Amino acid sequence: MKTILVAGAGKSATYLINYLLVQAEMRHWRVVIIDGHLETIESKIAGRPRGHAAAIDITDAAARQPLVEAADIVLSLMPPHLHILLAQDCLLYGKHLITSSYASPEMLALSDAARTQGLVFLCEMGLDPGIDHMSAAQIAHRVAEEGGVIDSFKSYCGGLVAPESDTNPWHYKIAWNPRNILLAGTGGARYEVDGQEVYVPYEKLYENAGEIPVAGYGQLAFYPNRDSMRYPDLYHTPKAKTFMRATLRHPDFCKGWDTVIAMGWTDETKLLPEGTKTYADVSRSVLGTPDFEAGLKPFISSSETDLVRSMLHWLGLFDETPLPEDARTLADAMLPLLEAKWVLQDTDKDLVVMVHDAEYVQSGTRHRIVSTMTLEGKDKLFSAMAKTVGMPMALFAEMLLEEGAGEYPKGVQIPNLPQIYEPVLERLADHGIRFTEVLS
Numbered sequence: 001m002k003t004i005l006v007a008g009a010g011k012s013a014t015y016l017i018n019y020l021l022v023q024a025e026m027r028h029w030r031v032v033i034i035d036g037h038l039e040t041i042e043s044k045i046a047g048r049p050r051g052h053a054a055a056i057d058i059t060d061a062a063a064r065q066p067l068v069e070a071a072d073i074v075l076s077l078m079p080p081h082l083h084i085l086l087a088q089d090c091l092l093y094g095k096h097l098i099t100s101s102y103a104s105p106e107m108l109a110l111s112d113a114a115r116t117q118g119l120v121f122l123c124e125m126g127l128d129p130g131i132d133h134m135s136a137a138q139i140a141h142r143v144a145e146e147g148g149v150i151d152s153f154k155s156y157c158g159g160l161v162a163p164e165s166d167t168n169p170w171h172y173k174i175a176w177n178p179r180n181i182l183l184a185g186t187g188g189a190r191y192e193v194d195g196q197e198v199y200v201p202y203e204k205l206y207e208n209a210g211e212i213p214v215a216g217y218g219q220l221a222f223y224p225n226r227d228s229m230r231y232p233d234l235y236h237t238p239k240a241k242t243f244m245r246a247t248l249r250h251p252d253f254c255k256g257w258d259t260v261i262a263m264g265w266t267d268e269t270k271l272l273p274e275g276t277k278t279y280a281d282v283s284r285s286v287l288g289t290p291d292f293e294a295g296l297k298p299f300i301s302s303s304e305t306d307l308v309r310s311m312l313h314w315l316g317l318f319d320e321t322p323l324p325e326d327a328r329t330l331a332d333a334m335l336p337l338l339e340a341k342w343v344l345q346d347t348d349k350d351l352v353v354m355v356h357d358a359e360y361v362q363s364g365t366r367h368r369i370v371s372t373m374t375l376e377g378k379d380k381l382f383s384a385m386a387k388t389v390g391m392p393m394a395l396f397a398e399m400l401l402e403e404g405a406g407e408y409p410k411g412v413q414i415p416n417l418p419q420i421y422e423p424v425l426e427r428l429a430d431h432g433i434r435f436t437e438v439l440s
Helices: 011-027 038-045 061-070 080-093 111-116 131-145 178-183 251-263 279-287 292-299 305-315 330-341 384-403 418-430
Strands: 003-007 030-035 051-055 073-076 096-099 120-122 149-161 189-193 196-200 210-214 218-224 242-249 350-362 365-376 411-413 436-439
Touching: 003 011, 003 061, 011 030, 011 038, 011 051, 011 384, 030 038, 030 061, 038 051, 061 080, 073 080, 073 384, 080 096, 080 111, 096 384, 111 120, 111 411, 131 149, 131 350, 131 365, 131 384, 131 418, 149 218, 178 330, 189 218, 196 218, 210 350, 218 251, 242 251, 242 350, 251 279, 251 292, 251 305, 279 292, 279 330, 292 305, 305 330, 350 384, 365 384, 384 418
Parallel strands: 003 030, 003 073, 030 051, 073 096, 096 120, 120 411, 149 242
Antiparallel strands: 149 350, 189 196, 189 242, 210 218, 218 242, 350 365, 365 436
Protein backbone atom coordinates (compact mmCIF):
# COMPACT_ATOMS: atom_id res chain seq x y z
CA MET A 1 0.00 0.00 0.00
CA LYS A 2 1.45 3.36 -1.04
CA THR A 3 1.44 6.16 1.52
CA ILE A 4 1.13 9.89 0.81
CA LEU A 5 2.17 12.33 3.53
CA VAL A 6 0.45 15.72 3.36
CA ALA A 7 1.83 18.44 5.64
CA GLY A 8 -0.71 21.18 6.30
CA ALA A 9 -4.51 21.05 6.48
CA GLY A 10 -5.37 24.73 6.21
CA LYS A 11 -7.46 26.74 3.73
CA SER A 12 -5.45 25.73 0.66
CA ALA A 13 -5.46 22.00 1.43
CA THR A 14 -9.17 21.22 0.99
CA TYR A 15 -9.21 20.16 -2.66
CA LEU A 16 -5.83 18.43 -2.47
CA ILE A 17 -6.82 16.28 0.51
CA ASN A 18 -10.27 15.55 -0.88
CA TYR A 19 -8.87 14.46 -4.26
CA LEU A 20 -6.21 12.24 -2.72
CA LEU A 21 -8.73 10.57 -0.41
CA VAL A 22 -11.06 9.85 -3.33
CA GLN A 23 -8.17 8.37 -5.30
CA ALA A 24 -7.00 6.45 -2.25
CA GLU A 25 -10.27 4.50 -2.18
CA MET A 26 -9.79 3.39 -5.79
CA ARG A 27 -6.02 2.87 -5.71
CA HIS A 28 -5.70 1.53 -2.15
CA TRP A 29 -3.47 4.37 -0.99
CA ARG A 30 -3.00 5.57 2.55
CA VAL A 31 -3.12 9.36 3.11
CA VAL A 32 -1.51 10.69 6.29
CA ILE A 33 -2.13 14.34 7.12
CA ILE A 34 0.10 16.39 9.43
CA ASP A 35 -1.15 19.54 11.14
CA GLY A 36 -0.86 21.13 14.54
CA HIS A 37 -4.63 20.96 15.08
CA LEU A 38 -6.33 17.57 15.20
CA GLU A 39 -9.80 19.00 14.63
CA THR A 40 -8.61 20.71 11.44
CA ILE A 41 -7.28 17.42 10.06
CA GLU A 42 -10.40 15.50 11.04
CA SER A 43 -12.64 18.06 9.34
CA LYS A 44 -10.73 17.46 6.10
CA ILE A 45 -10.73 13.66 6.42
CA ALA A 46 -14.46 13.62 7.28
CA GLY A 47 -14.37 10.05 8.52
CA ARG A 48 -13.00 8.49 5.34
CA PRO A 49 -11.06 5.32 6.19
CA ARG A 50 -8.07 5.96 3.94
CA GLY A 51 -7.25 9.20 5.79
CA HIS A 52 -5.09 9.23 8.92
CA ALA A 53 -4.45 12.18 11.23
CA ALA A 54 -1.07 13.07 12.71
CA ALA A 55 -1.47 16.06 15.00
CA ILE A 56 2.16 17.03 15.65
CA ASP A 57 4.44 20.00 15.91
CA ILE A 58 6.13 19.98 12.50
CA THR A 59 9.38 21.22 14.07
CA ASP A 60 9.56 18.12 16.30
CA ALA A 61 11.96 15.86 14.38
CA ALA A 62 11.21 12.84 16.58
CA ALA A 63 7.52 13.05 15.67
CA ARG A 64 8.00 14.15 12.04
CA GLN A 65 10.75 11.89 10.71
CA PRO A 66 9.03 8.50 11.25
CA LEU A 67 6.09 9.82 9.20
CA VAL A 68 8.39 10.86 6.35
CA GLU A 69 10.24 7.55 6.50
CA ALA A 70 6.97 5.61 6.20
CA ALA A 71 5.72 7.65 3.21
CA ASP A 72 6.27 7.14 -0.52
CA ILE A 73 5.89 10.84 -1.32
CA VAL A 74 5.60 14.07 0.71
CA LEU A 75 3.41 17.07 -0.17
CA SER A 76 3.93 20.25 1.83
CA LEU A 77 1.46 23.10 2.23
CA MET A 78 3.21 24.36 5.33
CA PRO A 79 4.47 27.95 5.64
CA PRO A 80 7.47 28.39 3.30
CA HIS A 81 10.15 28.40 5.99
CA LEU A 82 9.09 24.92 7.17
CA HIS A 83 9.43 23.15 3.80
CA ILE A 84 13.16 22.77 4.38
CA LEU A 85 12.60 20.50 7.39
CA LEU A 86 10.62 18.08 5.24
CA ALA A 87 13.13 18.41 2.39
CA GLN A 88 15.99 17.39 4.65
CA ASP A 89 13.98 14.40 5.87
CA CYS A 90 13.16 13.45 2.27
CA LEU A 91 16.87 13.38 1.48
CA LEU A 92 17.53 11.29 4.55
CA TYR A 93 14.90 8.69 3.68
CA GLY A 94 14.89 8.95 -0.14
CA LYS A 95 11.41 10.43 -0.74
CA HIS A 96 10.02 12.69 -3.47
CA LEU A 97 8.76 16.13 -2.37
CA ILE A 98 6.20 18.57 -3.80
CA THR A 99 5.59 22.07 -2.40
CA SER A 100 3.48 25.05 -3.42
CA SER A 101 5.97 27.74 -2.38
CA TYR A 102 8.86 29.53 -4.09
CA ALA A 103 12.10 27.53 -4.12
CA SER A 104 14.15 29.12 -1.35
CA PRO A 105 17.97 29.37 -1.44
CA GLU A 106 18.05 26.70 1.28
CA MET A 107 15.91 24.42 -0.86
CA LEU A 108 17.98 25.04 -4.00
CA ALA A 109 21.11 24.11 -2.06
CA LEU A 110 19.73 20.55 -1.76
CA SER A 111 19.26 20.12 -5.52
CA ASP A 112 22.49 18.22 -6.27
CA ALA A 113 21.95 15.83 -3.37
CA ALA A 114 18.36 15.15 -4.46
CA ARG A 115 19.46 14.63 -8.07
CA THR A 116 22.14 12.17 -7.00
CA GLN A 117 19.49 10.12 -5.21
CA GLY A 118 17.13 10.26 -8.19
CA LEU A 119 14.59 12.32 -6.26
CA VAL A 120 12.13 14.87 -7.61
CA PHE A 121 11.83 17.97 -5.41
CA LEU A 122 9.16 19.98 -7.26
CA CYS A 123 8.60 23.46 -5.82
CA GLU A 124 6.26 26.27 -6.94
CA MET A 125 3.53 23.78 -7.87
CA GLY A 126 0.44 25.74 -6.84
CA LEU A 127 -1.41 28.61 -8.50
CA ASP A 128 1.01 31.52 -8.39
CA PRO A 129 3.63 30.17 -8.40
CA GLY A 130 2.64 27.05 -10.31
CA ILE A 131 -0.11 27.19 -12.90
CA ASP A 132 1.34 30.52 -14.04
CA HIS A 133 4.71 28.87 -14.78
CA MET A 134 3.16 25.92 -16.58
CA SER A 135 0.75 27.86 -18.78
CA ALA A 136 3.30 30.58 -19.60
CA ALA A 137 5.99 28.08 -20.56
CA GLN A 138 3.50 26.18 -22.71
CA ILE A 139 2.72 29.35 -24.69
CA ALA A 140 6.41 30.20 -25.06
CA HIS A 141 7.35 26.74 -26.29
CA ARG A 142 4.47 26.63 -28.76
CA VAL A 143 5.33 30.02 -30.23
CA ALA A 144 8.99 29.02 -30.58
CA GLU A 145 8.09 25.74 -32.28
CA GLU A 146 6.04 27.70 -34.84
CA GLY A 147 8.99 29.99 -35.56
CA GLY A 148 7.85 32.98 -33.51
CA VAL A 149 9.91 35.15 -31.17
CA ILE A 150 8.19 36.61 -28.09
CA ASP A 151 9.34 40.16 -27.37
CA SER A 152 6.66 41.12 -24.82
CA PHE A 153 5.19 38.93 -22.08
CA LYS A 154 2.91 40.06 -19.28
CA SER A 155 1.37 37.66 -16.79
CA TYR A 156 -1.38 38.58 -14.32
CA CYS A 157 -2.92 36.57 -11.49
CA GLY A 158 -5.22 37.36 -8.60
CA GLY A 159 -7.45 35.83 -5.95
CA LEU A 160 -10.63 37.92 -5.79
CA VAL A 161 -14.27 37.58 -4.78
CA ALA A 162 -16.95 36.37 -7.21
CA PRO A 163 -19.46 39.07 -8.21
CA GLU A 164 -22.40 37.41 -6.43
CA SER A 165 -20.44 37.44 -3.14
CA ASP A 166 -19.02 40.96 -3.57
CA THR A 167 -20.71 42.73 -0.67
CA ASN A 168 -18.20 45.27 0.63
CA PRO A 169 -16.63 48.48 -0.75
CA TRP A 170 -13.19 46.85 -1.01
CA HIS A 171 -14.52 44.18 -3.39
CA TYR A 172 -12.34 41.69 -1.53
CA LYS A 173 -12.63 38.77 0.89
CA ILE A 174 -9.93 36.48 2.29
CA ALA A 175 -9.64 33.04 0.68
CA TRP A 176 -6.03 32.32 1.66
CA ASN A 177 -3.35 33.35 4.18
CA PRO A 178 -4.42 36.78 5.51
CA ARG A 179 -0.90 37.71 6.56
CA ASN A 180 0.28 37.31 2.97
CA ILE A 181 -2.42 39.74 1.88
CA LEU A 182 -1.39 42.25 4.53
CA LEU A 183 2.27 42.16 3.49
CA ALA A 184 1.86 41.76 -0.28
CA GLY A 185 4.32 43.87 -2.22
CA THR A 186 6.39 45.04 0.75
CA GLY A 187 9.64 44.46 -1.14
CA GLY A 188 8.59 46.63 -4.07
CA ALA A 189 8.71 45.31 -7.63
CA ARG A 190 11.05 45.10 -10.62
CA TYR A 191 10.08 44.49 -14.23
CA GLU A 192 11.17 45.43 -17.75
CA VAL A 193 9.66 47.71 -20.38
CA ASP A 194 11.24 48.07 -23.83
CA GLY A 195 14.55 46.80 -22.51
CA GLN A 196 14.63 49.17 -19.52
CA GLU A 197 14.41 47.92 -15.95
CA VAL A 198 11.71 49.58 -13.87
CA TYR A 199 11.68 49.57 -10.08
CA VAL A 200 8.56 50.55 -8.12
CA PRO A 201 8.98 50.99 -4.36
CA TYR A 202 6.33 49.59 -2.05
CA GLU A 203 5.01 53.06 -1.24
CA LYS A 204 4.14 53.64 -4.91
CA LEU A 205 3.04 50.14 -5.89
CA TYR A 206 -0.72 50.58 -5.58
CA GLU A 207 -0.72 54.24 -6.57
CA ASN A 208 0.60 53.26 -10.01
CA ALA A 209 -1.79 50.34 -10.59
CA GLY A 210 -2.84 49.80 -14.19
CA GLU A 211 -5.98 48.10 -15.52
CA ILE A 212 -6.81 45.27 -17.92
CA PRO A 213 -10.18 43.97 -19.19
CA VAL A 214 -11.23 40.44 -18.24
CA ALA A 215 -14.20 38.93 -20.09
CA GLY A 216 -17.16 38.56 -17.74
CA TYR A 217 -15.57 40.58 -14.95
CA GLY A 218 -14.91 44.03 -16.41
CA GLN A 219 -11.80 46.04 -15.65
CA LEU A 220 -9.37 44.68 -13.07
CA ALA A 221 -6.43 46.57 -11.61
CA PHE A 222 -2.90 45.19 -11.54
CA TYR A 223 0.34 46.01 -9.78
CA PRO A 224 3.76 44.41 -10.53
CA ASN A 225 4.62 41.38 -8.43
CA ARG A 226 8.05 41.10 -6.78
CA ASP A 227 11.07 40.67 -9.06
CA SER A 228 10.10 39.80 -12.64
CA MET A 229 13.64 40.16 -13.97
CA ARG A 230 14.62 36.50 -13.51
CA TYR A 231 11.55 35.11 -15.26
CA PRO A 232 12.25 35.64 -18.99
CA ASP A 233 14.71 32.74 -18.89
CA LEU A 234 12.50 30.59 -16.66
CA TYR A 235 9.54 31.18 -18.98
CA HIS A 236 11.66 30.47 -22.07
CA THR A 237 11.22 34.02 -23.39
CA PRO A 238 14.86 35.22 -23.31
CA LYS A 239 14.34 37.81 -26.07
CA ALA A 240 11.42 39.56 -24.37
CA LYS A 241 12.22 43.25 -23.92
CA THR A 242 9.01 43.83 -22.01
CA PHE A 243 8.32 41.40 -19.18
CA MET A 244 6.14 41.71 -16.09
CA ARG A 245 4.42 39.44 -13.61
CA ALA A 246 1.58 41.22 -11.81
CA THR A 247 -1.13 40.75 -9.19
CA LEU A 248 -4.81 41.46 -9.92
CA ARG A 249 -7.23 43.30 -7.65
CA HIS A 250 -10.39 45.36 -8.04
CA PRO A 251 -9.50 48.98 -9.01
CA ASP A 252 -11.11 50.35 -5.84
CA PHE A 253 -9.03 48.01 -3.68
CA CYS A 254 -5.80 49.54 -4.98
CA LYS A 255 -7.03 53.07 -4.30
CA GLY A 256 -7.89 52.26 -0.72
CA TRP A 257 -4.86 50.07 0.01
CA ASP A 258 -2.53 52.78 -1.22
CA THR A 259 -3.80 54.98 1.61
CA VAL A 260 -3.61 52.15 4.15
CA ILE A 261 0.08 51.79 3.28
CA ALA A 262 0.67 55.53 3.44
CA MET A 263 -0.79 55.58 6.96
CA GLY A 264 1.60 52.82 8.03
CA TRP A 265 -1.00 50.16 8.83
CA THR A 266 1.00 47.43 7.03
CA ASP A 267 4.30 48.27 8.73
CA GLU A 268 5.64 45.42 10.88
CA THR A 269 8.30 47.70 12.38
CA LYS A 270 6.16 50.72 13.26
CA LEU A 271 5.18 50.49 16.92
CA LEU A 272 1.73 51.54 17.99
CA PRO A 273 1.84 55.14 19.23
CA GLU A 274 2.26 55.36 22.97
CA GLY A 275 -1.00 55.67 24.86
CA THR A 276 -3.26 54.53 22.03
CA LYS A 277 -6.04 52.16 23.03
CA THR A 278 -8.36 52.14 20.02
CA TYR A 279 -8.09 52.16 16.23
CA ALA A 280 -9.34 55.74 16.25
CA ASP A 281 -6.55 56.68 18.68
CA VAL A 282 -3.94 55.30 16.26
CA SER A 283 -5.48 57.08 13.28
CA ARG A 284 -5.57 60.37 15.17
CA SER A 285 -1.90 59.95 16.02
CA VAL A 286 -0.91 58.96 12.48
CA LEU A 287 -2.89 61.77 10.86
CA GLY A 288 -1.77 64.31 13.44
CA THR A 289 -5.29 65.60 14.00
CA PRO A 290 -8.64 64.47 15.46
CA ASP A 291 -10.26 65.68 12.21
CA PHE A 292 -10.11 62.50 10.13
CA GLU A 293 -11.51 64.13 6.99
CA ALA A 294 -8.92 66.89 6.91
CA GLY A 295 -6.07 64.71 8.15
CA LEU A 296 -6.52 62.15 5.38
CA LYS A 297 -5.92 64.55 2.49
CA PRO A 298 -2.10 64.16 2.34
CA PHE A 299 -2.45 60.37 2.50
CA ILE A 300 -4.83 59.90 -0.45
CA SER A 301 -3.19 59.87 -3.86
CA SER A 302 -6.38 58.89 -5.69
CA SER A 303 -8.71 61.58 -7.03
CA GLU A 304 -11.62 59.62 -5.55
CA THR A 305 -11.14 60.89 -2.01
CA ASP A 306 -14.74 60.30 -0.93
CA LEU A 307 -14.52 56.67 -2.01
CA VAL A 308 -11.27 56.09 -0.13
CA ARG A 309 -12.59 57.78 3.03
CA SER A 310 -15.68 55.59 2.98
CA MET A 311 -13.55 52.45 2.52
CA LEU A 312 -11.35 53.33 5.50
CA HIS A 313 -14.40 54.12 7.63
CA TRP A 314 -15.98 50.78 6.66
CA LEU A 315 -12.78 48.96 7.55
CA GLY A 316 -12.95 50.41 11.06
CA LEU A 317 -9.78 52.49 11.13
CA PHE A 318 -11.64 55.39 12.75
CA ASP A 319 -13.73 53.36 15.19
CA GLU A 320 -13.32 53.44 18.97
CA THR A 321 -12.82 49.68 18.90
CA PRO A 322 -10.11 48.51 21.33
CA LEU A 323 -6.82 47.40 19.83
CA PRO A 324 -5.86 43.73 20.24
CA GLU A 325 -4.14 43.23 23.58
CA ASP A 326 -1.13 41.49 22.03
CA ALA A 327 -0.62 44.00 19.21
CA ARG A 328 2.73 45.81 19.24
CA THR A 329 2.89 47.24 15.73
CA LEU A 330 0.41 48.78 13.34
CA ALA A 331 0.51 45.62 11.23
CA ASP A 332 -0.25 43.51 14.31
CA ALA A 333 -3.36 45.58 14.90
CA MET A 334 -4.39 45.59 11.25
CA LEU A 335 -4.37 41.82 10.71
CA PRO A 336 -7.32 40.86 12.98
CA LEU A 337 -9.29 43.81 11.59
CA LEU A 338 -8.89 42.46 8.06
CA GLU A 339 -9.75 38.93 9.16
CA ALA A 340 -12.98 40.20 10.71
CA LYS A 341 -13.99 42.62 7.95
CA TRP A 342 -12.92 40.62 4.89
CA VAL A 343 -14.22 37.27 6.15
CA LEU A 344 -15.40 34.84 3.48
CA GLN A 345 -18.82 33.63 4.65
CA ASP A 346 -19.66 29.92 4.45
CA THR A 347 -21.63 30.25 1.21
CA ASP A 348 -19.44 32.94 -0.38
CA LYS A 349 -17.64 32.22 -3.63
CA ASP A 350 -14.15 33.43 -4.42
CA LEU A 351 -12.70 34.05 -7.87
CA VAL A 352 -9.30 33.26 -9.36
CA VAL A 353 -8.20 35.03 -12.54
CA MET A 354 -5.01 34.42 -14.54
CA VAL A 355 -4.12 36.19 -17.79
CA HIS A 356 -1.08 35.87 -20.05
CA ASP A 357 -0.55 38.54 -22.70
CA ALA A 358 2.17 37.54 -25.19
CA GLU A 359 3.25 39.52 -28.24
CA TYR A 360 5.54 37.95 -30.82
CA VAL A 361 6.89 38.25 -34.35
CA GLN A 362 6.52 35.38 -36.78
CA SER A 363 7.58 35.56 -40.45
CA GLY A 364 7.76 39.34 -40.21
CA THR A 365 4.21 39.67 -38.90
CA ARG A 366 3.30 40.77 -35.37
CA HIS A 367 0.87 38.62 -33.38
CA ARG A 368 -0.67 38.63 -29.93
CA ILE A 369 -2.03 35.88 -27.68
CA VAL A 370 -4.21 36.67 -24.66
CA SER A 371 -4.75 33.49 -22.64
CA THR A 372 -7.25 33.67 -19.76
CA MET A 373 -8.29 31.33 -16.97
CA THR A 374 -11.13 32.23 -14.59
CA LEU A 375 -12.55 29.99 -11.90
CA GLU A 376 -15.18 30.61 -9.22
CA GLY A 377 -15.26 28.60 -6.03
CA LYS A 378 -18.19 26.56 -4.74
CA ASP A 379 -18.16 27.97 -1.20
CA LYS A 380 -15.78 29.00 1.57
CA LEU A 381 -14.39 25.48 2.04
CA PHE A 382 -14.15 24.43 -1.59
CA SER A 383 -12.75 27.70 -2.85
CA ALA A 384 -11.23 28.44 -6.23
CA MET A 385 -8.01 29.34 -4.43
CA ALA A 386 -7.87 25.95 -2.69
CA LYS A 387 -8.57 24.18 -5.97
CA THR A 388 -5.94 26.00 -8.02
CA VAL A 389 -3.28 25.72 -5.29
CA GLY A 390 -3.96 22.11 -4.33
CA MET A 391 -4.88 20.32 -7.54
CA PRO A 392 -1.55 20.79 -9.38
CA MET A 393 0.23 19.21 -6.41
CA ALA A 394 -2.30 16.38 -6.13
CA LEU A 395 -2.21 15.56 -9.84
CA PHE A 396 1.58 15.48 -10.04
CA ALA A 397 1.73 13.32 -6.92
CA GLU A 398 -0.68 10.91 -8.57
CA MET A 399 1.53 10.83 -11.67
CA LEU A 400 4.65 10.08 -9.63
CA LEU A 401 2.96 7.32 -7.65
CA GLU A 402 1.41 5.64 -10.67
CA GLU A 403 4.18 6.12 -13.23
CA GLY A 404 7.33 6.48 -11.11
CA ALA A 405 9.92 9.24 -11.40
CA GLY A 406 10.97 7.98 -14.84
CA GLU A 407 11.91 10.84 -17.16
CA TYR A 408 10.87 13.61 -14.80
CA PRO A 409 13.79 15.96 -14.07
CA LYS A 410 15.48 15.22 -10.76
CA GLY A 411 16.68 17.62 -8.10
CA VAL A 412 14.95 20.87 -7.14
CA GLN A 413 12.71 21.92 -10.02
CA ILE A 414 9.87 24.27 -10.91
CA PRO A 415 7.14 23.18 -13.37
CA ASN A 416 8.38 25.00 -16.47
CA LEU A 417 9.37 21.91 -18.47
CA PRO A 418 7.10 20.08 -20.95
CA GLN A 419 7.53 16.72 -19.18
CA ILE A 420 5.73 18.26 -16.22
CA TYR A 421 3.39 20.94 -17.53
CA GLU A 422 1.89 19.14 -20.54
CA PRO A 423 0.26 16.25 -18.63
CA VAL A 424 -0.61 18.41 -15.59
CA LEU A 425 -2.31 21.15 -17.62
CA GLU A 426 -4.26 18.52 -19.55
CA ARG A 427 -5.49 16.97 -16.31
CA LEU A 428 -6.25 20.36 -14.76
CA ALA A 429 -8.50 21.12 -17.76
CA ASP A 430 -10.42 17.92 -16.99
CA HIS A 431 -11.11 19.43 -13.56
CA GLY A 432 -12.35 22.77 -14.90
CA ILE A 433 -9.08 24.69 -14.64
CA ARG A 434 -8.56 25.63 -18.28
CA PHE A 435 -7.41 28.55 -20.39
CA THR A 436 -9.12 30.16 -23.36
CA GLU A 437 -7.08 32.05 -25.97
CA VAL A 438 -7.80 35.08 -28.13
CA LEU A 439 -5.40 35.48 -31.05
CA SER A 440 -4.79 38.69 -32.99
